[in-house]
Amino acid sequence: RAKDAGGNRYEVADPDSDARAIDRHSLTNHLPAALERDEFFLEYQPLIRMSDGKVDGAEALVRWKHPVHGRLGPDRFIPLAEHTGLIVPLGRWVLEQAVRQTCTWASGGPLRVNVNLSPRQLHHPDLVPDTIAVLEAVGVEPSSLCLEVTESALIGADEDELKPLWQLAELGVDIALDDFGTGYSNLANLRKLPATTLKLDRSFTQGLQRHPADPVDVTFVEGIVSLAHALGLAVTVEGVETEHQADQLRDLGCDTAQGWYYARPASAAEFARDWAPNG
Ligand code: C2E
Ligand code: MG
Ligand code: MG
Ligand code: MG
Numbered sequence: 001r002a003k004d005a006g007g008n009r010y011e012v013a014d015p016d017s018d019a020r021a022i023d024r025h026s027l028t029n030h031l032p033a034a035l036e037r038d039e040f041f042l043e044y045q046p047l048i049r050m051s052d053g054k055v056d057g058a059e060a061l062v063r064w065k066h067p068v069h070g071r072l073g074p075d076r077f078i079p080l081a082e083h084t085g086l087i088v089p090l091g092r093w094v095l096e097q098a099v100r101q102t103c104t105w106a107s108g109g110p111l112r113v114n115v116n117l118s119p120r121q122l123h124h125p126d127l128v129p130d131t132i133a134v135l136e137a138v139g140v141e142p143s144s145l146c147l148e149v150t151e152s153a154l155i156g157a158d159e160d161e162l163k164p165l166w167q168l169a170e171l172g173v174d175i176a177l178d179d180f181g182t183g184y185s186n187l188a189n190l191r192k193l194p195a196t197t198l199k200l201d202r203s204f205t206q207g208l209q210r211h212p213a214d215p216v217d218v219t220f221v222e223g224i225v226s227l228a229h230a231l232g233l234a235v236t237v238e239g240v241e242t243e244h245q246a247d248q249l250r251d252l253g254c255d256t257a258q259g260w261y262y263a264r265p266a267s268a269a270e271f272a273r274d275w276a277p278n279g
Helices: 015-021 024-036 074-084 087-103 129-137 157-173 186-194 204-205 215-230 244-252 268-274
Strands: 040-049 056-065 070-072 111-116 145-150 173-180 197-200 232-235
Touching: 024 056, 024 074, 040 087, 040 268, 056 074, 056 087, 070 157, 074 087, 087 111, 087 129, 129 145, 129 157, 129 204, 145 157, 157 173, 186 232, 215 232
Parallel strands: 056 111, 111 145, 145 173, 173 197, 197 232
Antiparallel strands: 040 056, 056 070
């Protein structure tokens, strides 16, 4: 229709309104075939060490190359996969793909890779054996892997439900609390979780974009960083979009940063070209 109407008038339409029109049921129904046909792919976004600006690892982010609708972001299909349970085989694919890929990048040992886990994966009995199997098959140390879980996925989890995460942590896998600060987190709970890293949500980073920065946001970041460090946790900040934010977050003691200021998520080939140490 855009062509019939002449010009490119309709091509700047909000991609989200397009997206909303796609039938969730049809997307859901196509998820299993999509996995079989290899329609999912990963992009990688570098994690930057703030002390020296060097790459410290990469977060793997899944996308769907849909044969009709084109490229779909994870917010469009992860909740559907979570609902049907397809997230379990999809998540296993993501984990293996990400670990294999990052392993090919660095000559001085594999690059650290962060992989997101959804609540359903977290509570699946195969999480620990599957993860061990991938690490052994690829031949990398557990410390090369960081699993990201949201604090909301852990809210209300009892000791038994946290056991798999503790087992992985004891093997040496890093555990990051993703989107930290957005849930109704009970800070006292932090001591009961096997987390090694807090990933401070983008909403905190946003308040630092202003000149001068919102003093309340500065206070929050300062407080969370000092609490995290006192508990032996590292702090990663998400959504760093400007140099101004990066400078402040470094001064506030954040250890690692991620965001468009450094790099957008990119294909494995682009990541290797721009970020992989020693090609
Ligand atoms: P997340 O784990 O919090 O990932 C960070 C999101 O922020 C990514 O969105 C990334 O592209 C985006 N981002 C990075 N830097 C910036 C920035 O500077 N500014 C802004 N505005 N955004 C930035 P993406 O790729 O759309 O992923 C959305 C969410 O989908 C992820 O949030 C994660 O929760 C979930 N997800 C992605 N891949 C997987 C996966 O393999 N498995 C599971 N279970 N969930 C996944
Ligand atoms: Mg994440
Ligand atoms: Mg996050
Ligand atoms: Mg987030």
